Amino acid sequence: MASWFETARFGMFIHWGHSSQQGVELSWPMAGGNAALPTASMSVAAYQASAATFDPRQRDFPALARLAKRCGMQYAVFTAKHHDGYAMFHTKTSEFGVAASPVGADLVREYVEAFRAEGLRVGLYFSLCDWRHPDYPALTDDDRPYRFGRGRQPTPEGWERFLRDMFEQVRELLTNYGPIDLLWFDGGWERTPEQWRANELEALIRELQPGILINDRLPGAGDFETPEQFVPPQPPGRPWETCMTLNESWGYVPSDTRWKSPRQVVHTLCEVAGRGGNLLLNVSPMGDGRLPQEQIAILEEVAGWMGRHGEAITGTEPGLAPWQVYGPSTKRGSVTYVFLLKRPYESVTLRGVPVDHAARAWCVGTGEELRTSSRCAIADRLFGRDPLGELTIEVPPAAIDPLATVLAVEWR
Structure with missing residues (x-):
């Protein structure tokens, strides 16, 4: 479908969760990492322990939204829930999230209001898999090493309970925050489309938010494709976006100093725009809510370049x-x-x-x-x-x- 997305060209991905306090990647350390994403390995209990202390008092969503706008970004996507099951929004389905943590505030609401105030489109990342939900079933230390698509299967009764909670969380996200422009799924590889009830979920989404766009990671559905960490040599045959990190990590990992230069980011943006796609560039706030200074420095240079050249990027076609x-x-x-x-x-x-x-x-x-x-x-x-x-x-x-x-x- 033709939409704002097809010529947006630039957006901000925001990966953030309680694990930022520990300086480790989101979710994957509790699974022992994986070959595609080298990261720390730690017990499930050690990883999830920081949920009890998450209190990012120096967060500033309005400042982050202003930075995104200076960069010429047209939209953003925020992690409402990652694979670890921690809800960055208030939900009736679980006590594992910001509502029961010291932060207390609904961080999805703060994000949506701040970015919408700057005239940016708002998107939400939502993991289909939930490695904490008891009926998923929850990930344990005995489940390592992690094997894609070969995890333990739920019981039929447990899966029904999980699906009720998962559908309700999607309903909450698409009901409680006004218009949501984009829903960015992940984690769908762990189950079949039939298990996810993907057709039923898509129907619910489009009923609640008729104008929404859905990525291709809800199995069997999707309005656009999402290559990851690279620019495809040939553009896909439909709208697309490549998501990319500023270093090699999605979450805040201070030991990862493999930063892309501002020139690398700009060149990637030019190549993506020239192929008719969007670049969804990731940032990762620290445990206290501030953006790392290295990321700010890169983005400020990109913002300066876009201030001089943004007309050649935003709203263009190949x-x-x-x-x-x-x-x-x-x-x-x-x-x-x-x-x-x-x-x-x-x-x-x-x-x-x-x-x-x-x-x-x-x-x-x-x-x-x-x-x-x-x-x-x-x-x-x-x-x-x-x-x-x-x-x-x-x-x-x-x-x-x-x-x-x-x-x-x-x-x-």
């Missing part, structure tokens, strides 16, 4: 074909934007373009008009044809942006 220019490109109306992810020699050439329709070219970051020249088959002009040829744009050294240079061409 531009030229890969063979026409060395680098990604986008377009909006009569303007084509070209991203230079490598420093050019004196010029950049666009191929197979209507050269006689090039009205002007400029550097997006500075507004400087750039000189152009063109060439095409002489016979095309001799016989009055509208030629396709090569448009060369001169790029002076002063036009080079330290993160990524963006050129624009307007066509008559």
Whole structure:
């Protein structure tokens, strides 16, 4: 379906839970980690112990929303409940969550209100699996090593009780917080679509929130695809978004110092936009609620770049074909934007373009008009044809942006 999502291009993922106090990844340490996500291994009891002390008094959702907006992000997705079962919202189904922890406040409500106040779309992450619920059944130390899709099966009676709670939590999230723009499922690999009652759950979701978008991780459903931690070489055949971390961890893990540079983030954003997708970039607050300074520093540089070049990202569609220019490109109306992810020699050439329709070219970051020249088959002009040829744009050294240079061409 056509929607705001298809041209949003940039969003913020927020992974946060009680385990942030311990500086360990969400959920996976209690499962002993996995090959795709190396992380600490700890007993279930040790991991879940920090639920009793979660009290992030320095949280500031309005400031986080303002940072997202400065970055040119159009939406956000917040972890309402991860695999560990800890509810970041008030729910009648369980006492394991913020309502019974020292924080007391409904963090989903605070997030929704703050981001909505900045004009951003709001999404919620919800794990289908629940490694604490007794009827799931709950994960124990004896269940390690974790094996995908090979966990213990519930009893029929227990599964009915679990499904009642899971459906009720989804109902609460889609009833108590006003319009929710996007529901981001995860954990569906552990059961079949029939076990999840995915069709029934999807029907409930669309009844409660007719305009909502659902990702592809509710088995058998979904409005968009979600590749993870990479940019697909070819865009999927329908709307898509790649989710990506700023280091190698989703949650707050201070020992993980493998930070992406602002240039890496910007280049990824350019490549994703050029393929018609969205980049859902993850942040991970600390146990006290503050965002790590390393993440703030990266995002502030990205925000500066977007302040200069955001028109080439937000609200655009893919531009030229890969063979026409060395680098990604986008377009909006009569303007084509070209991203230079490598420093050019004196010029950049666009191929197979209507050269006689090039009205002007400029550097997006500075507004400087750039000189152009063109060439095409002489016979095309001799016989009055509208030629396709090569448009060369001169790029002076002063036009080079330290993160990524963006050129624009307007066509008559």
